[in-house]
Amino acid sequence: MMTANDAQRNILVVDDESQVSRVLLTALSGYGYRVRTARDGDEALELMRQWTPNLVITDLSMPSMGGLELCRRIRSNSPVPIIVLSACGEEKRKVEALDSGVDDYVTKPFNVNELVARVRARLRRAAPTD
Numbered sequence: 001m002m003t004a005n006d007a008q009r010n011i012l013v014v015d016d017e018s019q020v021s022r023v024l025l026t027a028l029s030g031y032g033y034r035v036r037t038a039r040d041g042d043e044a045l046e047l048m049r050q051w052t053p054n055l056v057i058t059d060l061s062m063p064s065m066g067g068l069e070l071c072r073r074i075r076s077n078s079p080v081p082i083i084v085l086s087a088c089g090e091e092k093r094k095v096e097a098l099d100s101g102v103d104d105y106v107t108k109p110f111n112v113n114e115l116v117a118r119v120r121a122r123l124r125r126a127a128p129t130d
Contacts, residue, residue, distance in 0.1 A: 009123055012053035013037045014044040014070065015085065016062040020108070024057065024085075027112045028119070041065030045073060053080060055122055057115075060086040060097065068100050075101030081122040085110060 011033045013024045021037040028035045036051060038044035040062040056074060060067035071082055081103045086093070089107040097105055104118055 008034075009054040010034045010036070010052060011119065012044060012047065012051075012056045014039075014041065014056065014058035014062070014067070016040055016059065020059070020085070023112070024115075027116065031116055033119075039063075041067065041070030041073070044070055048074070048078075054126065055081045055083065055119060057083045057085050057119070060084055060088060060093070068097060071097065071100045071102050079126070081126045083115075083118060083122060085115070 011028055013021055013028070013035060014037070015021045015024070016039050021039075025035045025037055036047060036053070038047050041058075042065050044056070044058070045065075058067045058070055065073075067084060067086070071084070074080060074082060082101065083104045083106060084097050084102050085106050085108060086097075087108040094105045103122055106115055106118065
């Protein structure tokens with residue numbers, strides 16, 4: 001169900017687990033998205049100064065700047081959709097993430113097809129209407 005516009009979309013994946021980043025890079029690139037990866041929040045913000053993602057997928061637990069702080073900083077100056085991908089499935093943590101500006105929350109382990117469907121849904125809602 002990919003549209004022609006999807007292939008023009010940039011996705012930033014932020015996760016300190018290289019295996020997760022590789023899986024997402026491979027899967028999302030296979031769907032035609034342009035994907036870049038960062039290992040933590042600091043690296044993600046630096047990358048965002050040079051490259052504009054249409055969607056961010058981030059883990060919460062990372063060294064240096066964690067995912068919640070990253071989400072707050074992104075949200076302070078950008079409406080870009082943010083999906084959290086985290087091993088933490090606690091309700092309190094999910095609520096905290098959603099309250100800090102996250103648009104969706106997916107718990108690891110995750111199904112790639114479901115995650116890609118969530119990406120498509122968020123991008124659809126974020127698409128400008130003319």
